[in-house]
Amino acid sequence: MGKRFERIEPAHREFILTQRVFFNASAALEGRVNVSPRDVASLRVLDEYRVVYLDLTGSGNETAAHLRVSPRLTLMFCAFTGAPMVLRLYGHGRTIAHHSREYAELLASAFGGSETPGARQMVMLDVEMVQTSCGYNVPFFDYTGERETLRRWAENKGQDGLKQYWREKNTASIDGFPTGILEED
Template identity: 50%
Template structure:
């Protein structure tokens, strides 16, 4: 049975911090609903009882950034694939903190030990209005093998200039034509 809470409780935090993957859902009027998988290793931080953030990497799309600019609504979902069946959802609003800004550098220093990752383009900060837990009995067991190095290796090979070119070509608008705001990231990377 689902239970709602006003913040991230300690038991929910422990479940979330054990997971290797989470899903981010966003939407905007006139656009498709988007759900994206995100790795938790090195990227997710719970920064308070009503705040979470993750370091977002360059990818083939930029729906989350565009939707957050247009609407802001956001849900994060964590599924436990191990012995404790549980689904945890965070409901709230998100905002993009773009690479190349002072706030990005401050968040990186304060919450990520100053360690940027190849291809990062933003930190997504979520203000959490409510959390929910549910049983997760329908979620199968999965064994964790390891992280895929492909995206990080690709980003490292491209370097800042290559990532800037990729962002300029593929990440300035969403698949539905909504702006992402990544022009300033492109400029910062070309520095």
Template identity: 40%
Template sequence: MAKVFSHLDDALRKFISEQSMFFVATAPVEGGLVNLSPKGYRDTFAVLDDHTVAYLDLFGSGSETIAHLRENGRITVMFCSFDRTSKILRLFGTGRVVRPDSAEFATLRPHFGLQHPGLRAAIVISVERIADSCGYSVPYFDLVDERPVLDALHNRRTDEDFARRIAGDNSVSLDGLPALEPDHPLPSAIPR
């Protein structure tokens, strides 16, 4: 039976910190495609307070989450335990995009670990509902290691490569919703 929590208490924060990945789901207001994205790198997620979380958004093949948040703000984050503790935790809320060239981003930065070379934005979520479920059918998996491929790929990209992404496949969602603005900063321009 699912349990609803009033806030992100110490036990939930511990559970979140122990997970090696999480999933993010968003959708446009009408029709369109529901987006569900796996996210890795443990140092990219942070609990900011009892009702606020954030994660670092890295350049990827598209920008569905950013486009959907700009349109309606709805977002769900899901953590699954793959070890002997069967548990799924969902954080339902309203998210917003914080550009890395903003003053707010500078206040968020200390909550995260390493500087990832493909940093695109921070996603800040006001959590409105916190609920768990059993996860009894989720299989056991052993983590071998974090996959370094995305950071390695971004390390090889030039400013011109990122500029093409900003103007191209990261400028709109698959549904044609606006995502990154043309003046979005290049990762090389982000203070470290």
């Protein structure tokens, strides 16, 4: 049976940070639901009610578009090794623009000033509920390493090339909702 919590407890934090991947789910009021895999190395648990992750450049920017329309966001973590468990963080999300003061402050305070090549924005989740469930049906998987493809691609593009890519591929969702990625504060 699933259990519900009002905040991220210390055991939840430990579980989150020992996973290799998480999934984020978002949706506008209409259109497609988006579910995307993310690298836990890009995520920080700021406190018992907030998490943030560096959102890396991708072929789309669905989460950013959805959060502009409806702030609902869910992050899901699954144990692929060890004891079975699924943990979901439910709440309201928002993007933090790459060029903003808040981004720079969070990059310094939460990420040690180190930005992953290809980072395009951050996604902040204000957690309203934590749910754990058994995860008995989640299979075991062996971790064999990180993919370097995105990092190399982003380094080769450079910041100007990334901004051009964002202009071409990341300004609207597949349903046509604007992402705000190039808007000024």
